[in-house]
Amino acid sequence: MALILKSDQRSVAPSAVGNWTALAAAGVAPPSVTGFTRLETQPTTIGLQQGLQAAVADPLWMLARQWQFNEFQGEDAGTPLSVSCTVTGNPVRQFRPGSKKDAQPWKMLPAGGAPIQARVEAEPVWRRHPRLRGEAGLQLLRRAGPALRNAVLQAYPLTLATPADPAADPAGLLWSSVLHGRTVDAQALASDLEPLRGADRRLTGLPASLSAMDGSALGILDTWLAWLDGLVFEGAADNPAWQGERFEYAFALGTGAVALEAAEYTDGHVDWEEFQAEPMVSRVRPRQTTFAVAQRHPSPVRYPGMPADRYWEFEDGRVNFAGAEAGATDLLRLSVSEFALTFGNDWFMLPVRLPVGALYAVTSFQVIDSFGVTSTPGAVADNAQTPWHMFTLTHPARLPGDLGNALFLPDSVEDVLHGAPLEHTLVVRDEMANLAWAIEKKVQGTSGEPLDRDQEARALAFQQQLDFAAGDPQVVYRLATPVPANWTPLLPVRRQGLQPGAPVDIHLERAGMKRFYPAPAALGRPDPAYSDFLDGLDAQPNFITPLPVADAVHVRAYVFHPRGHLLRQDPDRPMPDAERQWLEEEEVPRIGATLRRTFQYARSADGRSWLWVGRSKTAGRGEASSQLRFDVAVKAAARQ
Known part of the structure; x- marks a missing residue:
């Protein structure tokens, strides 16, 4: 001033x-x-x-x-000219799916294995994707001669049934007409070939159904089976890393002395800030590797739009600091602006190339400045000894050695390509109905491709037109208004049950919507369309369960369940009575949540390609309204 x-x-x-x-x-x-x-x-x-x-x-x-602008302030500080340092690394050698409370065993990680995302997220693919099985079989048919082609088509034909609702599953209708009986079921053939492999993973013989083939068929099948092994990376059917009560992944990595816990992994991107370091007791001895860096010249840190070093210099016009708007109480924006304008040129960078998949700590660091003075700076920390650190893993207890200021370089993949959602589910709150809902938008159909559940719900919402005489009442009483079949209620229940004195701890339990329909005999006149509709409900036991009722002659009752893997353990069989699923209440905020299952493809640092199916959770679209009401009187012209 x-x-x-x-x-x-x-x-x-x-x-x-x-x-x-x-x-x-x-x-x-x-x-x-x-x-x-x-x-x-x-x-x-x-x-x-x-x-x-x-x-x-x-x-x-x-x-x-x-x-x-502190142009006249002398700091008596030299510019760093030469840096020498030593970095110690502890490679990750163990993997444990699930959280600490799951008590899953630690597994040794093989060298050159799958990246972290694929290892954590991968789940079975072949069983629920007939189209993929058929396309993998087409690869064999292109390699095989006429004799082998005819033999495998006769012994292992692909069966792909026509979907029950072609309007909701057009992809299933298309692929059933194209692939059914015209290609090979790759998984059925691979299951018969797998026991015939030797210790070197080479085929030693052919199954009985192909015993008439000559020696050339053995080589073709061996090459095709090796290609099939690297096509898709699969995981366990009951992936213990998936936390169904939170729609998140949890896992841990071990170095032998430190456990790196990732308790809330949701977005498909793994970096060091996902982990929390804790001491671990393991039978696996830590394996340390030392990397020495001698006489390296540091370079100033630069970024686009950085202010000039001197006051009377022309600056880059890509960033306009004068256009930053900050009020008198906007301390964060003022701090960032002051740092960029005053201290932005005080930082230097020293690149060090290190292998990924290890926990690193700087054990020695020496700097020689322009005055020839040698100094040994330490890690950035607060002078008041508060638990504040920069670029450091969170660790509640003191870690062994110098790992308290360690940095983890995960063996993850970047720029992962995501396919179209195989499943898409919204978790929302409905304040008017005082409920939470899981709304299935897409699930896998008969071919493995997405099925439109909104379209399917319209077909499952058959409405019977009532005939009224002139003297009949002009209002109709409804016990409850209908809800689409792809809306699954999440009911609030007490975790401790109805125990006197127990704290009110609420979580959400997946339920099913009950539907009541008049039996055809109760209508008084035949209605073929209505009878076909009820027969269609009975023909889909995997997600529609008939309920026994006392007056079965006049009333039929059904429960509609979800169809996808996100809300079910096994969608290919009827919903068992013992299968229950809970969700933590805080996982359904007012903005909701969006859940997806997709194919994911990426290349690791060694050039290998990886394809797997994983899940993700992102922010939702806000609240929803199911229009659910009870004890409603409507006009006689309305349908039920």
């Missing part, structure tokens, strides 16, 4: 000088007009434009602006 004092006197005519002289003799001061001009920044304004502009007024203004 600069204060400039400036005095001005009005000009007067010469004839008035005598009068002023008389006044001065009488002890009266002559009149004058004095003005003060104050030039300063305005920190209470929103914009920084006026404070950062270099307005040229006079030399004193220029000197004051340079003083405000």
Whole structure:
């Protein structure tokens, strides 16, 4: 800030000088007009434009602006010219799916195995994707000769049934007409070939159904089976890493002395901030590797739009710091702006190439500056000894050795390609109905491709038109309004049950919507469309369960369940009575959540390609309204 004092006197005519002289003799001061001009920044304004502009007024203004930007402040510090350091790494050698409370055993990680995302997320693919099995079989048919082609088509034909609802599953209708009986079921053939492999994973013979083939068929099948092994990376059917009560993954990596816990992995991107370090007791001895870096020249940290080092330099126009708007209480934005403008050129970078999949700590660090002074700086920490660190893993207990300031470089893959969702489910709150819902938008159909559950729900919402006589009442009573078949209620229940004195701890339990329909015999007249509709409900036991009722002659009852893997353990069989699923209440916020199952493809650092099916959870779309109401009277013209 600069204060400039400036005095001005009005000009007067010469004839008035005598009068002023008389006044001065009488002890009266002559009149004058004095003005003060104050030039300063305005920190209470929103914009920084006026404070950062270099307005040229006079030399004193220029000197004051340079003083405000610490241009005249000497720090007696040299520029680092040479750096030597030593980095110690502890490679990750163990993997444990699930959280600590799941008590899953630790597994040794093979060298050159799958990346973290594929190992954590992968689940079975072949069983629920007939189209993929058929396309893998087509690869064999392209390699095989006429004799082998006819033999495998006769012994292992692909069976792909026509979907029950072609309007909701057009992909299933298409692929059933194209692939059914025209290609090979790759998994059925691979299951018969797997026991015939030797210790070197080479085929030693052919199954009985192909015993008539010659030796060339053995080589073709061996090459095709090796290709099939690397096509898709599969995991266990009951993936213990998936936490169904939170729709998240949990896993841990072990170095022999430190366990890296990742308790809330949801978005498909794994980096060091996902983990929390804890001491671990393991039978696997830690294996340390030392990397020495000698005489490396550091380079200043630069970023797009960085302010110039000196005040009177032309700056990059890609970032306009003067356009940043910050109020007097916006401390975070003010701190970032001050750091960039004042201390942005005090940082240097020293690249070090290290293998991924290890926990690293800097054990020695020496700097030689431009004055020839050698110094040994330490890790960044708060002087008040508070638990504040920068780029450091969170660790509640003291870690062995120098791992308290360690950094983890995970063996993850970047730029993962995601396919179209195989399953898409929304978890929402419905304040008007005082319920939470899981809304299935897409699930896998008969071919493994997505099925539109919204379209299917319309077909499952058959409405019977009632006939009213002239003297009948003009209102119809409904116990409850209908809800689409793809809406699954999540009922709030007490975790401890109805125990006196127990705390009210609520979680959400997956339920099913009950539907009641009049039996055809109760209608008084035949309705073929209505009878076909009820027969269609009975023909889909995997997600529609008939309920026994006392008056089965007049009423039929059904329960509609979800169809996808996100809300079921096994969608290919009827819902068992013992299968129950709970969800933590805080996992359904007011904004909701979006769940997806997709194919994911990526390449690891060694150039290998990986294809797997994984799940993700992202923010939802807000609240929803099911229009569910109870005890409703509607006009007689309405349908039920």
